[in-house]
Amino acid sequence: MRRPTTFVCLVAALLALLPAAVARAGPVRFEFTVAPAPGIANPFAREIWAEVTPPSGATLLLPAFYVGQQIYAVHARPDRRGTYTLGRILESTRGAPATAIAATPHSPSTFENPAPLRLPPVGVDPRSPGGFARADGHAFMPFGANVAWAPEPDVLAFYRATLDAFAANHLNWMRVWMVHWGGTNLDWPRPEDGVPIPPGGIDATVAARWDSLLAAAEERGVYLQIVLQHHGQYSTAVNPSWIDNPWNAAHPGGFLKTPAEFFTDPRARLLTALKYRYIVARWGWSPAVFAWELFNEVHWVDALKLDRDETAVAQWHADMVRLIRSVDVYAHPITTSTEDLRSPIYAAMDFLQPHLYSADLVAAARTFAPRRAGDTRPVFYGEFGDDHLRLPDDVKKSGLVEPPAVWASLMGVGSLPAQAWEGEKLRATRRLAELGAVHRFVVLSGWSRHHDLQPFSAAVECTARVPLQLDGAQPWQRRPAREFTLPLDGREPLELGDWPATFATPAAEAKDGFPSRAVFHATFPRATVARLEIVGVSENGGALRVSLDGQSAAAGSWPAGDTFPATLTFPIPAGSHAIALENTGARDWVQISHLDLGLTAPALAAIGQRNDRFIALWVRHRANLFALEPGAPSEGTIVLDDVPAGTWEVKWWDTAGATVTATEILSHAGGTLRLPTHAVTRHAAIVLSRQP
Structure with a gap:
């Protein structure tokens, strides 16, 4: 009995993607002339208004604009079928109340609109303030x-x-x-x-x-x-x-x-x-x-x-x-x-x-x-x-x-x-x-x-590995670097997006808001050697220090004319540690590329959105994503924690064309769900939907 509902929902979804079949677009337009105003030489400076009554009967007071040769025009939205009528012409001056003035019609004072508006207007969604909605009630995502x-x-x-080209490719x-x-x-x-x-x-x-x-x-x-x-x-x-x-x-x-x-x-x-x-x-x-x-x-x-x-x-x-x-x-x-x-x-x-x-x-x-x-x-x-x-x-x-x-x-x-x-x-x-x-x-x-989705990142078990590194993300952004814990299994916390690429001096941070220091925590499974790559400094030079658990582990100072990239190397013992990067303030800003932690991560990464009924994942190949000639695809197993018990439909999506490439049904007892991946060359998407 679910098929008709599913079909109707699919049709509605498809219609939401399609541009409306629209005839020649245009407003309801009325033109009129008014006498010159003493003391206002610029006709564009006059605040002329027009009353327009749409088929609903509720009169609108609309601003008019200058066309030329003392002609003004008013545009109304053709959102209803029926008769639109031009009423009084008014004028206001610098915020004073509008008063009626004499005007001579330059076009018919009625307009018969044969069809309602073709394209629904868009505004902030009153039901969901964080999004947008069309006037017909459908949610709108730009x-x-x-x-x-x-x-x-x-x-x-x-x-x-x-x-x-935008319309042909479902862009709105x-x-x-x-x-x-x-x-x-x-x-x-x-x-x-x-x-x-x-x-x-x-x-x-x-x-x-x-x-x-x-x-x-x-x-x-x-x-x-x-x-x-x-x-x-x-x-x-x-x-x-x-x-x-x-x-x-x-x-x-x-x-x-x-x-x-x-x-x-x-x-x-x-x-x-x-x-x-x-x-x-x-x-x-x-x-x-x-x-x-x-x-x-x-x-x-x-x-x-x-x-x-x-x-x-x-x-x-x-x-x-x-x-x-x-x-x-x-x-x-x-x-x-x-x-x-x-x-x-x-x-x-x-x-x-x-x-x-x-x-x-x-x-x-x-x-x-x-x-x-x-x-x-x-x-x-x-x-x-x-x-x-x-x-x-x-x-x-x-x-x-x-x-x-x-x-x-x-x-x-x-x-x-x-x-x-x-x-x-x-x-x-x-x-x-x-x-x-x-x-x-x-x-x-x-x-x-779904309006209650939460972002997350899942671990992926994968034989193909790449270097585990923390990339500088924000080169010149006035935002704090949030202190966070970095999982070493390839999961990607949201705080990675705040990690600085540029470290300003403490004085510059106080003045302009650019970060001078950033800290993360991690538990290392074995001893390793980390390498921080520095790719540039200010024309005044720059100095940076790396601390491990509050103690200096490496430091460097570089004049502007130095050769880059430069490297700071420091050992990290096995166990839990706090690692801090900070501008010493001795010179000026320093820009980094990445911090290689001396470990490896799965070649596949998975980030997504989820609730207890719907899980969407975007899986990418870290090494192939931006390669003009990608290497071999990789497979792995996505580890999803705390998945509710039930029957789940799993769909694999081709991200180039948004088509479903495979569908399967899983019966899950609850808890951790291990989901084998297909071969991923660049990136793919997966949707898990819990069935009623």
Whole structure:
């Protein structure tokens, strides 16, 4: 009797993967003209509103935007079948209550919508605050990648082709910047798009491009996270674009003397607020807008990196969130991206957006920097990249790195996948299907029906062995290195993702939050000799000490011109020990590659999520995972502790295509379950489901 239910669930799961069959996407649009306003020369600066009554009968007050020739337009979401009617036109000024003004229709004042909205809008899930949900009640998990700008002159042709590829591979999320060199910045156009725009203006060509881009996304069922600002616009130190910024006082019409003034200058704040109002008025109707992201990596702007004025930047964020929420009737989620999840910059955000550029993506993707106590908002890595991986360039260019990091991100403390930075690389290397396979796995395996999963790592008994080493994971992250116990049987605790790759001085830790010391505990089965590999130091040199049970075991000091890698070697007796690495403070920072413990680990590693009814495992081959030419596959036995008694269905999944390669039924008496693996070349997934 379970077959019909199973069939219905499978059909629903498959439908959740498919983009909606969508006709030409577009808003309910009304146009009208109003007389010029005395004292307001810039038509984009007028705060015009329109009352629109949808078929439900509940009148909406929507922001209008300037089109040209004294024409304004209002966009409503076509979420119901029936008649939409334009009502009164109103105007407010700088927060004053809106009052009705005279207006002349420039289009029919009624619109007959033949069909309801095709793509369900997405928001934070009210039933599960740590996740997202579509308006139709289905849970939503963003699976996709960053395609921040078009690397080709024809922006729309590029994005249409890329959106086609995303949809074809079951990807539903893309992060796109409003950036001048990509032809998507409304008030900083490319030279080929026309003349520069004076402060307070909007480029019509770029705005029309966004109309088409969002329509293309909606038609393909892909949601866009739209990044309104990027750090380079207001930075002189990190990816700086300040020298070319049209608001820079060095240019005609510019008025900001420093990048930091963007956050405090009254004119800059007003013009930014008006631009954001325009953005919401023109595109807030679109269900293809997943979220508004105020800033990319705001910690790199001069106001924070150089001036350390977190108060001003946090206040700017709070004010802009308040502005957007006051005009966004459709309540899209709002976020920003910065590294400190406890920063007041995040206080008003709907979800958190750290980025991840780790030297060990598999370990680091499973955990996050500390959050404020009780913060249950959604969090996922909006970017991750391979910049700090110690891998050859040809491996990085191949796209091998990204899919495993997405798998690993689901096997940690978060419930949402990490998003690759180089989406276009993955399209070019035909790896998008591997990202889509993770999405298919989550939906088709039944994962998404479980909300109480806990991350874990299982031991794998395996004759094939590799060196047991503790890799430096975090090169430059302001997060503490948690003290932890390292199992020597190949299990991988979450704390591995916090282990520093860079050790700052104690003074730098106190000032900037970069760790200077890290400690782990382990019980060694025999005496061994450990080797710590140092790969670089500051231009001022660096010094590092290794302690064993509180006593110095090895130490080194290296000038900047020294030859790297360098090695510190020290003996470890059999038994339980505490091992500490610490910057002595004598010079400056030190960067490590790994600590080889002189032991071996199984070639296969297993991490996963579990409850008492469902166990998902991702198994990888430590030596083959990123090899362009992988070696022989390995087999082993996964040791699962505390598995409840019952009948368990075991499915093996191909991680490249998210297809089930084998199914078996196990009768388990309870306790430890020993599960023989199939041969694993790179990585595979396993799901165990307890049967009713």
